[in-house]
Amino acid sequence: MKDAGVGNLGSSRFEALCQKLRPDLLRFAFWLSRDRALAEDVVQETMLRAWKAQDSLQDESAAKPWLLTIIRREYARTFERKRFVTVDVEDLIAQEAPTLAATDEQDIAELRAAIFKLPDDYRGPLVLQVLMGYSTAEIAAELEMSNAAVLTRLFRARRQLRVLCGEDTSLDPDE
Amino acid sequence: MMLCAEYKRALLADPQGATSEMRQHVAGCDACSAYTGLLLRFEGRLDRALRVPLPSSTAIPTGFAGPLAAPRTAVHPRRSLPRRSRWLAAAASVLIAAVVMGFWLVVPGRSLAAAVVEHMSEEPDAWSRTDVPVAQQRLERVMGNSHVRLRKAAPMVSYANYCQFRGHHVPHLVVQTAGGPITVMVLPDERVMRSVHFDEQGYRGVIVPVPGHGSLAVLERGETMDAKAVDAIAVQVRGAIEYLP
Numbered sequence: 574m575k576d577a578g579v580g581n582l583g584s585s586r587f588e589a590l591c592q593k594l595r596p597d598l599l600r601f602a603f604w605l606s607r608d609r610a611l612a613e614d615v616v617q618e619t620m621l622r623a624w625k626a627q628d629s630l631q632d633e634s635a636a637k638p639w640l641l642t643i644i645r646r647e648y649a650r651t652f653e654r655k656r657f658v659t660v661d662v663e664d665l666i667a668q669e670a671p672t673l674a675a676t677d678e679q680d681i682a683e684l685r686a687a688i689f690k691l692p693d694d695y696r697g698p699l700v701l702q703v704l705m706g707y708s709t710a711e712i713a714a715e716l717e718m719s720n721a722a723v724l725t726r727l728f729r730a731r732r733q734l735r736v737l738c739g740e741d742t743s744l745d746p747d748e
Numbered sequence: 749m750m751l752c753a754e755y756k757r758a759l760l761a762d763p764q765g766a767t768s769e770m771r772q773h774v775a776g777c778d779a780c781s782a783y784t785g786l787l788l789r790f791e792g793r794l795d796r797a798l799r800v801p802l803p804s805s806t807a808i809p810t811g812f813a814g815p816l817a818a819p820r821t822a823v824h825p826r827r828s829l830p831r832r833s834r835w836l837a838a839a840a841s842v843l844i845a846a847v848v849m850g851f852w853l854v855v856p857g858r859s860l861a862a863a864v865v866e867h868m869s870e871e872p873d874a875w876s877r878t879d880v881p882v883a884q885q886r887l888e889r890v891m892g893n894s895h896v897r898l899r900k901a902a903p904m905v906s907y908a909n910y911c912q913f914r915g916h917h918v919p920h921l922v923v924q925t926a927g928g929p930i931t932v933m934v935l936p937d938e939r940v941m942r943s944v945h946f947d948e949q950g951y952r953g954v955i956v957p958v959p960g961h962g963s964l965a966v967l968e969r970g971e972t973m974d975a976k977a978v979d980a981i982a983v984q985v986r987g988a989i990e991y992l993p
Contacts, residue, residue: 589893593916593917596802596915596916597915597916599802600798600799600800600802600915603800604798672800672801673800675800675801676796676801678796680793681793681796681797684793684794684797685797685800688797688798700798702762703791703794703795703798704795704798704799706939708765709761709762709765724758724761724762725761727760727761727762728757728760728761731760731761731787731790731794732760734794735790740790744756744779744783744786745756745760746752746753746756746757746760747753748757
């Protein structure tokens, strides 16, 4: 028997699913917002919305992209509500230094700081591809863009990152 | 015929998404082969960088009544980033990496292998050689959490745990074989394109792809088996695991 008020998965199953996906969701929100506290708020709000709308989730395997979409929208809503003023990225890096520097590898810490400096338009597709395992077509669908536009952003994201990290980019292609 | 610049642009956009045209190009171009090694090494670092550590409080409280909230972390103390390191060492390692064309699909697998080996140090007791099987109920619970189960013909399992690994909870098993204990990690969220062998810090093993279900890491400790024996066990274990819908 299905629990009252619960969608197709059942409450315990849905809860376990959210538990399993939560680390990925938090990381995604963190790279989106570049603010750990805000990321936690966004994920929490996302979970609430997902809980209320779980009847619309027909297929458990679709849960992750579904939740990531909610996170993106929720973050956009938060952004609108708070009407953020322009923030100096160096301040963001300093604020999140404990997270960015949480590694034994110096180059990883520097790479994290460089990711912070990427424009939102580049950082989002890159995180979806590398961290979430999205294909180009999936990113294009999620962001409502063409495949070509996604590939351009991914290309620029990596090229910029390599420059920011002091990599030897003499062999990198021009656009 | 693809040009080098086209190849590099495509590679920078999607290092894991090599098309047949790209493979064909790189097979006959030493310069692009070296560039591929260089970029895939960078990609391995990028993957590690994005996996920022999470606070231990990320678990969702039982019951949705308290709705899914993990306690918000306290304000972080401000701490400045360490100064930029010298990139000379990185450049040198990149040069070494660039020589090897075989890095095409291997680098992400290698960082995964390093993570598997690192995880071993967290549960040293798991390696005990024993004839006592783990409780069936525990085994079923550990496996069931990841929607897998062992077929009846599987080797005897002496240890089963549900471990945090790279942001996911995964089954960590130890099976007893004639050659000694073998660790198996079921990694539904970790894809590798082909088998990745590794021999690090006293652990020798292989990560094998499981199409549609991520991968499987199988490793032994102490060089009691050769690579072929580990491969054979990996095949046996892979056949013994049933992935549930």
